[in-house]
Amino acid sequence: MRAVVVRAPGGPEALVLAEVPRPRPGPDEVLVDVEAVGVNPVDAGNRADPSWAGLRAPYVVGYELAGHAVDSGEPVWALLPVRGTTRGALADRVAVPREYVAPRPPELHPIVAAALPLAGCTALQVLQRLPLPAGSWVFVHGATGGVGHLLVQLARSCGLHVAGAGRPEERRRLEELGVDLVVDRAEPAPVAAAARRLGAELDAVVDLVGGRLASSLPSVREGGQAATVVDLAGDLDLAIDRNIDVHGVLVRPGRDRLYELSAAVSSGLRPHVTDTYPLERAADAHRRLEAGRVGGKLVITL
Ligand SMILES: NC(=O)c1ccc[n+]([C@@H]2O[C@H](COP(=O)([O-])OP(=O)(O)OC[C@H]3O[C@@H](n4cnc5c(N)ncnc54)[C@H](OP(=O)(O)O)[C@@H]3O)[C@@H](O)[C@H]2O)c1
Numbered sequence: 206m207r208a209v210v211v212r213a214p215g216g217p218e219a220l221v222l223a224e225v226p227r228p229r230p231g232p233d234e235v236l237v238d239v240e241a242v243g244v245n246p247v248d249a250g251n252r253a254d255p256s257w258a259g260l261r262a263p264y265v266v267g268y269e270l271a272g273h274a275v276d277s278g279e280p281v282w283a284l285l286p287v288r289g290t291t292r293g294a295l296a297d298r299v300a301v302p303r304e305y306v307a308p309r310p311p312e313l314h315p316i317v318a319a320a321l322p323l324a325g326c327t328a329l330q331v332l333q334r335l336p337l338p339a340g341s342w343v344f345v346h347g348a349t350g351g352v353g354h355l356l357v358q359l360a361r362s363c364g365l366h367v368a369g370a371g372r373p374e375e376r377r378r379l380e381e382l383g384v385d386l387v388v389d390r391a392e393p394a395p396v397a398a399a400a401r402r403l404g405a406e407l408d409a410v411v412d413l414v415g416g417r418l419a420s421s422l423p424s425v426r427e428g429g430q431a432a433t434v435v436d437l438a439g440d441l442d443l444a445i446d447r448n449i450d451v452h453g454v455l456v457r458p459g460r461d462r463l464y465e466l467s468a469a470v471s472s473g474l475r476p477h478v479t480d481t482y483p484l485e486r487a488a489d490a491h492r493r494l495e496a497g498r499v500g501g502k503l504v505i506t507l
Pocket of ligand 1: 246247323324327346350351353390414435454455456457498499500501
């Protein structure tokens, strides 16, 4: 069968389409015929440098997939751990530990389903960490991105008000996603700009870009919330002075969260798939992701 293997870490060209033996599932694994695989920044990160993920080449990247269980024919999706996974999703067949696979929402095309597990579970996990009553204001850095555009939808469905920054040409898209207050991303302090427009400090800030928390904290209210999925860069002392809870979030895969994601899909959550690539062009998908401005998700089809 085919798999996209990293034999030596490096740029997108490190992704090599190879023939590999079919996996033999263990007793606690589900053999899945893969139909589509979502692309995420962590794929590129682990391709270029596997040390954070604790990998040694050769390994296969790709952590979210939609497909069919070989035994039952059931449509499934799965989210694999982004650390320690050597037999990733970019293969015709994957033996997935049972705890990471679940039935997928029947209303979604496999390409659309494959775009959801990683970014969707991350967005759910971030929101679950923030104890925000309905009506609270949350500022999202990176609201148009893979995680961001799902987090905005989920936040709105929890009754939160969302502020976000984008380029002027992204205003309409952000508003359509559900962002209530759009500020220009070129502003030196977009959260402060949002607070000025609201006439009040924000209840929470979420950093999906990196390096955005320190400059955001002055505009988060005393006792508010801050979360990041990227880094804790800069001087965060203000979190102490203002009793702001700071959350570092790493997506944790699991069946239960996939069921929660299915429920969110039933309530209307939809990813935006910007583009698809066949397996042979996985390297082009990585190039596109790393060039930025994807405005949603890229999906590799099998
Ligand atoms: N901790 C976890 O478990 C976890 C899970 C998922 C993702 N992540 C991390 O979270 C980050 C976002 O992931 P993603 O899948 O949403 O990536 P993505 O689809 O590439 O989205 C990134 C977003 O950040 C925006 N952005 C990039 N540079 C910016 C800048 N200088 N100023 C303002 N906005 C900027 C992008 O806009 P443009 O591209 O238009 O510039 C885009 O909206 C990545 O670093 C990823 O590794 C962590």
